[in-house]
Amino acid sequence: MLQLIIKRLLVAIPVLIIVASLTFFLVRLAPGGPFDSEKAVSPQVLKNLNEAYNLNAPLYEQYTDYMTNALVGDFGPSFRYPGRSVSEMILTGLPVTLELAFYAIIFASILGLLAGIVAAVKKNTALDYIPMAIAMLGICMPTFLLGPLLVLVFGINLEWMPVSGWDSLPGDKVLPAITLGAAYAAYIARLSRGGMLETLNQDYIRTARAKGLSEFKVVMVHAIRGGLIPVLAFLGPAIAGLIGGSFVVETIFQIPGLGRFYVEAAFNRDYTMILGTTIFFSALIIFFNLLSDIAVAIFNPQART
Amino acid sequence: MEQQSQSLWSDAFDRLKKNKLAVISGIVLIVLIVLAIFAPWIAPHTYSYQNLELGAVGPNSTYLLGTDTLGRDQFSRILYGARVSLLVGFVATAVALVIGVSWGIVAGFFGGKIDSTMMRIVDILYGLPFIIFIILLMVIFGRNIWLLFLAIGAVEWLTMARIVRGQVLTLKNQEFVLAAQAMGVQNLAIFFRHILPNILGTIAVYATLTIPQVMLLEAFLSFLGLGVQPPMSSWGTLIRYGVESMEEYPWMLIFPGLIFTITLFCLNFFGDGLRDAIDPRSSD
Numbered sequence: 001m002l003q004l005i006i007k008r009l010l011v012a013i014p015v016l017i018i019v020a021s022l023t024f025f026l027v028r029l030a031p032g033g034p035f036d037s038e039k040a041v042s043p044q045v046l047k048n049l050n051e052a053y054n055l056n057a058p059l060y061e062q063y064t065d066y067m068t069n070a071l072v073g074d075f076g077p078s079f080r081y082p083g084r085s086v087s088e089m090i091l092t093g094l095p096v097t098l099e100l101a102f103y104a105i106i107f108a109s110i111l112g113l114l115a116g117i118v119a120a121v122k123k124n125t126a127l128d129y130i131p132m133a134i135a136m137l138g139i140c141m142p143t144f145l146l147g148p149l150l151v152l153v154f155g156i157n158l159e160w161m162p163v164s165g166w167d168s169l170p171g172d173k174v175l176p177a178i179t180l181g182a183a184y185a186a187y188i189a190r191l192s193r194g195g196m197l198e199t200l201n202q203d204y205i206r207t208a209r210a211k212g213l214s215e216f217k218v219v220m221v222h223a224i225r226g227g228l229i230p231v232l233a234f235l236g237p238a239i240a241g242l243i244g245g246s247f248v249v250e251t252i253f254q255i256p257g258l259g260r261f262y263v264e265a266a267f268n269r270d271y272t273m274i275l276g277t278t279i280f281f282s283a284l285i286i287f288f289n290l291l292s293d294i295a296v297a298i299f300n301p302q303a304r305t
Numbered sequence: 306m307e308q309q310s311q312s313l314w315s316d317a318f319d320r321l322k323k324n325k326l327a328v329i330s331g332i333v334l335i336v337l338i339v340l341a342i343f344a345p346w347i348a349p350h351t352y353s354y355q356n357l358e359l360g361a362v363g364p365n366s367t368y369l370l371g372t373d374t375l376g377r378d379q380f381s382r383i384l385y386g387a388r389v390s391l392l393v394g395f396v397a398t399a400v401a402l403v404i405g406v407s408w409g410i411v412a413g414f415f416g417g418k419i420d421s422t423m424m425r426i427v428d429i430l431y432g433l434p435f436i437i438f439i440i441l442l443m444v445i446f447g448r449n450i451w452l453l454f455l456a457i458g459a460v461e462w463l464t465m466a467r468i469v470r471g472q473v474l475t476l477k478n479q480e481f482v483l484a485a486q487a488m489g490v491q492n493l494a495i496f497f498r499h500i501l502p503n504i505l506g507t508i509a510v511y512a513t514l515t516i517p518q519v520m521l522l523e524a525f526l527s528f529l530g531l532g533v534q535p536p537m538s539s540w541g542t543l544i545r546y547g548v549e550s551m552e553e554y555p556w557m558l559i560f561p562g563l564i565f566t567i568t569l570f571c572l573n574f575f576g577d578g579l580r581d582a583i584d585p586r587s588s589d
Contacts, residue, residue: 015429026445140569142521144528144541145562148548156552244436247529252548262437263529266444274444278437 004297005290012286019282020070024063027271066275075276080268086276093258096166100249100257101242103173104181105235111181112188113231119189120196120227121219131189138186143245147179147252164254176253180245184238188231196227229300236292240285317506320582327578330571337568341387348381364556371556373546382538383561389539390565393454393523394516400458401519402512405465412466413473414496424470427463435460439522443531453532457522461515468511472504506583513576517569524565540565 057065069076075086115131122128154175155163162172199205200223208222209215246259254260258277265273321327340347364371370379412423439456446452476482477500485495520540526532527541528548535542540561547558 011429023441026441029445136570136573137566140517140573141566142524142528142569144525144548145544145558145566148544148551148558149562152551152555152558240436244525247436248525251529262440266440266529266531269444274441278441281437 001294001297005294008290008293012290016279016283016286017067020067020279021063023275023278023282024066027275028059028062070276070279075279076272078270078273080265080270080273086273089261089273090258090277090280093256093261096255097243097246097250097257097259100173100176100180100246100255101239103177104184104242104245106181107177108181108184108188112185113192113228115185115189116192116231117196117219117224117227119193120200121215123197128193132193135186135189138182139190141182143179143183144248144252146182147175147249150175150179151252164252166253166255166257172253176249176255179252180242180249183245184242187234187238191230191234192227195230196223199223199226202226225299229296232292232295232299235295236289239288243281243285314506317579317582321578324578324581326574327582330575330578333567333571334575337387337571338391340384341391344381344384344388348378348384350378350381351385370560371554373550373554373557379557379560382543383540383564386538386540386543386561387564389450389533389537390520390523390541390568393450393457393539394520396454397457397461397519397523398512398515400454401461401465401515402508404458405462406469406508408462408466409469409471410473410496410500413470414477414492414500416474416477420470424467427466431463436522436525439526440529440531443526450533450537453523453526457519460522461519465508465511465515468507469504472507473500476500476503510576510580510583513572513579517572517576520565520569520572540568 066076073087075090078084078086078089081089115135119128119131151163154161160171161175162169163175165172166176167173196219200219205218205223208218213222243259246257247263248259249255250257250260251263261273262277262281264270265277370383372378373382408423408427412420439453439460442452442456482495482499485499490498523532523539524541524544527539528545530545533539533542543561544558544565547561551558
């Protein structure tokens with residue numbers, strides 16, 4: 001097990017370095033300097049600005065400086081908001097995004113597993129078809145459509161829920177979490193149904209039944225261990241999707257999280273902010289992929305290679 | 306009793322015909338594609354024609370699906386949007402197909418060190434935050450629709466490469482390929498004669514299932530304002546405008562949203578149906 005973790009880490013570190021370098025040079029390729037748009041800046045001011053942001057140094061020096069600073073979590077100042085550092089903005093946005101993602105995953109797991117397990121046990125009945133049809137709808141309905149529709153129905157017409165904000169009104173976290181989690185609930189439902197169906201046909205399940213265990217125990221104790229492996233394997237890569245989803249959900253619901261900061265930075269061409277968050281997101285995704293691999297290895301001895 | 310022999314494709318087509326959901330989906334898709342191709346002749350207005358005095362009005366007999374805040378005909382804009390959205394779907398999938406299939410074939414066919422190196426690269430790329438990279442590319446190189454095709458295609462090829470490699474690897478060790486090799490047939494000939502025809506089905510299935518993913522990605526970017534730029538419209542940009550004014554004019558959100566969801570639904574069901582028809586064992 002330790003060997004697996006070390007092996008994956010040995011792959012993850014060079015990947016992260018390559019990603020960071022690639023992003024750094026891509027951003028430097030961008031046409032125009034970061035201060036080109038500011039009107040009527042005197043050459044002296046421009047020179048001072050460039051100096052302050054270390055843009056006059058040779059490229060390789062900027063690169064090595066940036067990389068060593070990034071290593072200790074210092075991604076430099078924001079181009080767009082002078083006086084604020086990128087790390088500071090990441091630190092304020094991250095807890096909000098993580099909280100949102102956490103609720104979304106909880107919602108998706110509970111709903112998805114319940115639907116998937118019931119559908120597998122009651123195969124080819126209405127309890128199988130109806131949840132699976134809804135799951136298909138959940139996969140086809142994009143976040144940026146589901147969110148506004150939920151707002152329209154529950155926020156504006158029924159006035160049950162606040163339509164935007166975070167931590168300001170009671171219940172303002174419900175709609176964002178459902179919006180972000182819905183597609184994952186659908187995927188988890190499909191994956192757990194498939195996994196459970198396969199496991200329920202295994203010999204050891206027949207043995208468990210032959211021993212006279214109750215059907216509930218067979219499903220919830222024995223089958224679930226094997227049946228959930230596809231779900232576990234899906235959760236790691238799903239984090240990458242959750243980050244993309246948080247861009248949309250935080251924009252729709254005006255949540256001050258990392259996702260909205262990123263989209264704003266992309267709009268404002270705040271290059272240092274984009275650079276910093278890209279590297280940070282990459283590290284996050286690589287980390288969660290690693291976690292998911294380890295979880296799969298714990299549950300499935302066959303995957304321990 | 307003599308049974309007529311059937312080719313794989315006509316066999317698959319027969320099975321597909323029995324799947325009602327897939328057939329309906331296929332018909333809807335064909336209608337949509339035809340509408341998109343002939344949009345300039347079908348649409349009652351151009352996508353940019355503004356009737357500012359009119360402003361936003363609900364669905365009526367002149368404007369079937371209503372107009373937007375600038376008095377532009379929604380029905381026409383959705384038709385033109387279909388052109389962009391479907392074009393992105395097909396072109397980006399084609400890009401993904403070319404890269405993924407060649408990668409998978411080379412890896413699977415040559416095997417050994419080449420295979421393990423190439424697949425290791427795929428594994429590593431799989432773990433990267435590609436959505437973020439696409440946004441980065443759009444920011445740096447401008448919001449150019451051709452770049453969008455390329456960027457999305459460059460992301461979606463990974464799964465294709467894995468699947469094709471797996472197929473090639475299995476086929477390579479089948480008796481009929483070994484027999485061809487024993488008879489001294491050239492590698493290239495073996496490939497085109499014996500391997501390619503056998504993986505076409507799988508490629509077709511995954512291409513169909515890639516299109517909705519690509520369309521989602523494009524709509525996602527356009528929704529964030531990083532994809533297709535005005536006055537051109539894709540379904541993603543229409544949904545974006547719809548959200549901005551959904552409180553007063555809900556039809557601006559509902560119609561583009563509906564057509565987009567229906568299209569993705571049909572593509573997914575058709576893809577699933579195709580998979581079950583071509584490879585009956587894979588049905589879940």
